[in-house]
Amino acid sequence: MNRNYIFLTILMLVLATGTLFVNKTIKLKQVEPQQLLMEIVQPTRYVNTDLVAKMIIQNDPSLELIDVRSANEFGKFSLTNAINIPLDSLINESSLDYFGIPGTKVVFISNDDIEADQAWVLTKRLGFNSIYVMKGGLNRWMETIIQPQKPSDDSPLTAFETYEFRNGARLYFTGAKIDNEETGKVKVVVRRKKKSAAASGGC
Amino acid sequence: MNVQNSTNNQPKYLNPYFGGVLLGLLVLLTVYITGRGLGASGAVKSAVVTTTETFAPDHARDNAYESKFVSDDHSPMYNWLVFESLGIFFGGLLSGLLFGRVKKFRTEHSPKITSKTRLIVALIGGVLFGIGSQFGRGCTSGAALSGSATFAFGGVLVMLTIFGSAYAFAYFFRKLWI
Amino acid sequence: MGPLIPNGFIPGDWNFVIAILLGIAFGFILEASGFSSSRNITGVFYGYNFVVLRVFFTAVIVAMVGLLYFDYFGWIDLAKIFILPTYLGPMLVGSVIMGLGFILGxxxxxxxxxxxxxxxxxxxxxxxxxxxxxxxxxxxxxxFADFYNSGNMGNVTLTDVTGIAAPWFALAFTFIALAAFWGTMFIEKRVRKNIKEYKF
Structure with missing residues (x-):
């Protein structure tokens, strides 16, 4: 009789412990509609391509680029260190691990800024903060960073400074592109995943 | 195996853990089918409301508490818990017949007290339980068992408080039982 | 898909048939476990018979853990089940009264x-x-109408009140219950030695 009880005790413990692992329904709290609306109309969520380029070049550890285009497009071209989460798998549980890591700024990128904006609204609604959208997307990136236009002679001094920076960035991204992207991406994906798993662990 | 002969070979009861697993599965099934748990005191409440309504219909409607359960369409006895409690009675009868426990009317009491004492105390206990169950929004089966099983805060609260206070009072009434 | 009746899988006419059937099962289990005897029940408070503790807590942990698995397999929509509303003050007072009624009755x-x-x-x-x-x-x-309606916290679950996820409660209850089962086994043996006149 006692042996049966020991067996049943263990069985019950295993079953009860199992509930910790099977019940992964995340009870996400959502932000209030009014608040969401207020934040949608504000342009503060946009960051321009120059800032993103600068952060990449400076290897800013707080920058987390999320490419919301399809895996196919992502494979052809993306930014250094970008992580690919297609829009339709954005609110999967595994994807959500990338958000809300303290001290990081998430920047969504897509071809233009429409898809990135959608991603921003989705994640904002789930209550995540410090998320941004790269203004103009990769199209703007191409125009500004990869093929910068020389400003006309009568432009203000700041325009020349921007152009100089862009030119430097162009050399950085096109010249050292291949090995930088390869090594950078692998390294970063591993780093992010580990960090995010720790941040969201437990329940 | 499941039906265990207790000490002294007296009453044959189920192994308590087996009974408990059955009861747990039954609660689960009840929640699965009806979306709510089992209950018992609600049926007595329906009976109270029915009698007041039969003998003093106006009074039942005036009463701030009973009027909540009075309806024009059907009798308060036409209630889920009333049918369920009927089932409890027949289920008990079935089990009693099966295990040979249905006998002539008798009163069970400690040898230290008379049947009369036992009955008076049982009546007082019933009155208290009746009053308490209305404040507690259910009794041991409705609030404590089904409530706790569905993770309701109130259910766990009622469960812990009932058992806690019964333990606290137990010492003073030990003559009644041992 | 569950719960069946609120989700319309079973027509309302069957409601009372199901009520009687579930009641019969409930009554059968209660009687067969020995709950038809008041001396069996109160044994839990004096240490000579822990059948109440065993049956009751086994049922609670089985139902709790089972409900979580039902939820996981998508068989039941936990949002649709009835959660007992909590009225803090009245519930505490009512439960103390019930506890007294329990030990007397x-x-x-x-x-x-x-x-x-x-x-x-x-x-x-x-x-x-x-x-x-x-x-x-x-x-x-x-x-006491005012008191009866006071302290309304709504239909809150343990998770709503504490912010701790339900599985942790299931696990904690299981731990406590299993520890109690093993502990009471020894208490019962010792207490029963000193009681002669009670037939178990």
Whole structure:
């Protein structure tokens, strides 16, 4: 009789412990509609391509680029260190691990800024903060960073400074592109995943 | 195996853990089918409301508490818990017949007290339980068992408080039982 | 897909048939576990018979853990099940009164019905008491109507109140219950040695 009880005790413990692992329904709290609306109309969520380029070049550890285009497009071209989460798998549980890591700024990128904006609204609604959208997307990136236009002679001094920076960035991204992207991406994906798993662990 | 002969070979009861697993599965099934748990005191409440309504219909409607359960369409006895409690009675009868426990009317009491004492105390206990169950929004089966099983805060609260206070009072009434 | 009746899988006409069937099962389990005897029930408070603790807590942990698995397999929509509303003050007071009634009466409502079924007069008297108690409550309701409705916290679960996920509660209850089962096994043995006149 006692042996049966020991067996049943263990069985019950295993079953009860199992509930910790099977019940992964995340009870996400959502932000209030009014608040969401207020934040949608504000342009503060946009960051321009120059800032993103600068952060990449400076290897800013707080920058987390999320490419919301399809895996196919992502494979052809993306930014250094970008992580690919297609829009339709954005609110999967595994994807959500990338958000809300303290001290990081998430920047969504897509071809233009429409898809990135959608991603921003989705994640904002789930209550995540410090998320941004790269203004103009990769199209703007191409125009500004990869093929910068020389400003006309009568432009203000700041325009020349921007152009100089862009030119430097162009050399950085096109010249050292291949090995930088390869090594950078692998390294970063591993780093992010580990960090995010720790941040969201437990329940 | 499941039906265990207790000490002294007296009453044959189920192994308590087996009974408990059955009861747990039954609660689960009840929640699965009806979306709510089992209950018992609600049926007595329906009976109270029915009698007041039969003998003093106006009074039942005036009463701030009973009027909540009075309806024009059907009798308060036409209630889920009333049918369920009927089932409890027949289920008990079935089990009693099966295990040979249905006998002539008798009163069970400690040898230290008379049947009369036992009955008076049982009546007082019933009155208290009746009053308490209305404040507690259910009794041991409705609030404590089904409530706790569905993770309701109130259910766990009622469960812990009932058992806690019964333990606290137990010492003073030990003559009644041992 | 569950719960079946609120989701319309079973037409409402079957409601009462199901009620009787579930009630029969409930009554059977209560009686067969020995809850038709008040001395079995109160044994838990004096340490000579822990059948209440065993049956009750086994049922609670089985149902708790089972519900979580049902939720995981998508069989039941936890959002649609009834959560007992919490009225803090009235519930505490009511439960203390019920605890006193429990130790005096030796039954709770469900078990007293099964006691009547097997011919226990004390069960019948307890049920009459229940009836009177609820009658007294209903008649004097205006006196404490305010208190009765006070402390309303709504239909809150443990998770709503504490912010801790339900599986942790299931695990904690399981731990406590299993520890209690093993502990009481030894207590019962010791206490029973000193009681002669009670037939177990």
């Amino acid at each position: 030796g039954f709770c409502p469900g078990t007293s019905f099964t006691a009547i079924a097997i011919g226990k007069i004390d069960g019948l008297v307890f049920t009459v008491g229940l009836y009177l108690g609820i009658f007294i409550f209903a008649e004097s309701f205006p006196l």
